[in-house]
Amino acid sequence: MNTLIGMIPSVLMIVSPILITAVGGMISEKSGVVNIALEGLMGIGACAAASAHVLMESAGLGMPSIWLSLAIGALIGAAFSAIHAVAAINLNADQTISGTGINLLADGVTIFAAQILFSADRTREFKMGMQTDKLGIYPTAYIAVIVVLLAWFVLYKLPFGMHLRACGEHPHAADSVGINVKRIRYIAVLSSGLLAGLAGGCIVLTQTIQYTSNTINGRGFIALAAVSFGRWRPVGVTFAAFLFGTAQAFAIIANNFPALRVLPTEVFNILPYVITLIALVVFSGKNYAPRANGKPYVKGAS
Amino acid sequence: MRSLERRESFTNRLLGSDGTVSVLVVLLGFLVGTILVWMVGKNPLNMYKAILQSLSGYNVDNGKMNVRYIGETLNYAVPFILCGFSMAFAARAGLFNIGGEGQYIMGLTVAQVIGLLGPNVAGLHWMLAILGAMCIGAVWGGLVGLLKAKFEVSEVVSTIMLNYVALYLSRIICLQLPGATTYKTANYPETALLSNGLFRSLTNNSMLNNGFYLMLLSVVVYWFIMEKTNLGFGLRATGFNREAARCSGIPVVKSIAISMAIAGAFAGLAGGIVALGSFRYGRVLAGMDNYGFNGIAVALVGNNTAIGTMLAGFLFGMLKNAQALMQGKQIPKEITFIIQGLIVVFIALRSAIAIYLAWRSKRQLQKEVLAK
Numbered sequence: 001m002n003t004l005i006g007m008i009p010s011v012l013m014i015v016s017p018i019l020i021t022a023v024g025g026m027i028s029e030k031s032g033v034v035n036i037a038l039e040g041l042m043g044i045g046a047c048a049a050a051s052a053h054v055l056m057e058s059a060g061l062g063m064p065s066i067w068l069s070l071a072i073g074a075l076i077g078a079a080f081s082a083i084h085a086v087a088a089i090n091l092n093a094d095q096t097i098s099g100t101g102i103n104l105l106a107d108g109v110t111i112f113a114a115q116i117l118f119s120a121d122r123t124r125e126f127k128m129g130m131q132t133d134k135l136g137i138y139p140t141a142y143i144a145v146i147v148v149l150l151a152w153f154v155l156y157k158l159p160f161g162m163h164l165r166a167c168g169e170h171p172h173a174a175d176s177v178g179i180n181v182k183r184i185r186y187i188a189v190l191s192s193g194l195l196a197g198l199a200g201g202c203i204v205l206t207q208t209i210q211y212t213s214n215t216i217n218g219r220g221f222i223a224l225a226a227v228s229f230g231r232w233r234p235v236g237v238t239f240a241a242f243l244f245g246t247a248q249a250f251a252i253i254a255n256n257f258p259a260l261r262v263l264p265t266e267v268f269n270i271l272p273y274v275i276t277l278i279a280l281v282v283f284s285g286k287n288y289a290p291r292a293n294g295k296p297y298v299k300g301a302s
Numbered sequence: 303m304r305s306l307e308r309r310e311s312f313t314n315r316l317l318g319s320d321g322t323v324s325v326l327v328v329l330l331g332f333l334v335g336t337i338l339v340w341m342v343g344k345n346p347l348n349m350y351k352a353i354l355q356s357l358s359g360y361n362v363d364n365g366k367m368n369v370r371y372i373g374e375t376l377n378y379a380v381p382f383i384l385c386g387f388s389m390a391f392a393a394r395a396g397l398f399n400i401g402g403e404g405q406y407i408m409g410l411t412v413a414q415v416i417g418l419l420g421p422n423v424a425g426l427h428w429m430l431a432i433l434g435a436m437c438i439g440a441v442w443g444g445l446v447g448l449l450k451a452k453f454e455v456s457e458v459v460s461t462i463m464l465n466y467v468a469l470y471l472s473r474i475i476c477l478q479l480p481g482a483t484t485y486k487t488a489n490y491p492e493t494a495l496l497s498n499g500l501f502r503s504l505t506n507n508s509m510l511n512n513g514f515y516l517m518l519l520s521v522v523v524y525w526f527i528m529e530k531t532n533l534g535f536g537l538r539a540t541g542f543n544r545e546a547a548r549c550s551g552i553p554v555v556k557s558i559a560i561s562m563a564i565a566g567a568f569a570g571l572a573g574g575i576v577a578l579g580s581f582r583y584g585r586v587l588a589g590m591d592n593y594g595f596n597g598i599a600v601a602l603v604g605n606n607t608a609i610g611t612m613l614a615g616f617l618f619g620m621l622k623n624a625q626a627l628m629q630g631k632q633i634p635k636e637i638t639f640i641i642q643g644l645i646v647v648f649i650a651l652r653s654a655i656a657i658y659l660a661w662r663s664k665r666q667l668q669k670e671v672l673a674k
Contacts, residue, residue: 098650105643
């Protein structure tokens, strides 16, 4: 039992970035734009945050450097998601293609930047990452809680949230009552980029000491799966992120449990993906996705 | 007036043709990449020197010629082309196959297993391994098609999930193989290798192997199935309009499952060829090889046609082979990833061309109406 309680901080550390990214993906899909670029955007945010932190730390900025780097990661994530926004919203592009493009681009841009800044295929190590509080919990967990609550409040309690959801269900109807579909979708896609970038920064500042091409390692895709598995609802997405995050945490801490040590750690790595597949099959038939999800909105055409 | 009309129709034709747009997109990708290299204070010329060397074997700096580079470029192109076919085949049936990577990994894994444990009979051994790779690829892809057709599970999500399942499953399996350490297994017996003596002597000991023949065969098979068979017609019809295809008696559910299975077989073949052609030992994968993901770009650049995809695959093979050369000339090799990513982003943005053409014809119509 004590080991289980002792696990909680590391589970929270792993769950938080996945949850933050998944909320971003949910907001984007609620407005009708699929964002499979989450993986790449996390990488870009992580690389930006790591680089910024190393540079500011050596400039002697101290603790504020961590928070500034998180903000920089988030902003650069948002900036890159603007590519997806322009393609999907203004140019009616295929959203899967443009998302794939950003994922491929992120692989190159992040390591290219590291090569230019630090002359290596990874960013230089920073000395001090984020610090835990008295309970051993990283501040990223509190950030994740705030993000979820804020997203729930905005989406379900404010008129803006209702407009956003309307754009994802029936953009023509939303347009006919005077909602600016393009503007709302822009806000949604940019916030998903902002949150993915923030989550990337959270990963790099809590779980490692530098950015490498392996830092994100599919967690953006896990977040994407959490959106479908959570049926596009804040509660569901939170539950899914916890489930997947715990499975990932087990891959790291299975060694503490004699009964689990017989299994290869890869079994825990596979779990989130298999669970998602099974869930998609079990819940098939009823479609919970926003109805206009992934479809470009062309004014006038029906 | 006459010449103006002709010029305008030339623009229309230029932007209306898929082939020319692809060439434009690639050039634009290189242009932006070049500007980026220049902006960070490196000499873009070095990048092109590396590309020239990987393409022709000619080293500009010392004037020496080494045909090995040509062989390596061709060898790198093989998995790109086959993974491109995996994406393209599904795309023709209206499916977005991001699962090429997973199908490739499964093919690679099974080829490694048969390569290490199979019958040591010359000729039969590698053929069996390649066949196994194709079969598991087909199963991995067909599963996605089945989920899509029976349960309406989005192939985008399910393929991404299966990519990671494949990666970790491959690790579990390969760690059990003879002589397995954390990153490699024992060497294959000679009978499992795809090496080809003729190619080796022609290209100064490059890794180019029998996989090249298999790739050429696949180009013909892809073209034949797509353009000349009832199956291909049904798939393309399903891709154009699923409902119309259903109404004309084309079994849509079967079409989707079969197209994903064939797509998977192409990617599985790529995995088998890389496993037994480019390496002498089995690998315990720590991450993705990314041939499958780049296959998406290859197919998009090649407009899902047999010849177009093959040419795009050679382009990507050339870039991959140029990476090490670039690094030697102080150009970060990641610029090739950036160029590839940019190409895909620009392909997504090409929908702007349709908007532009529609806007132009509307404006022209307005002009004509006003003139009257």
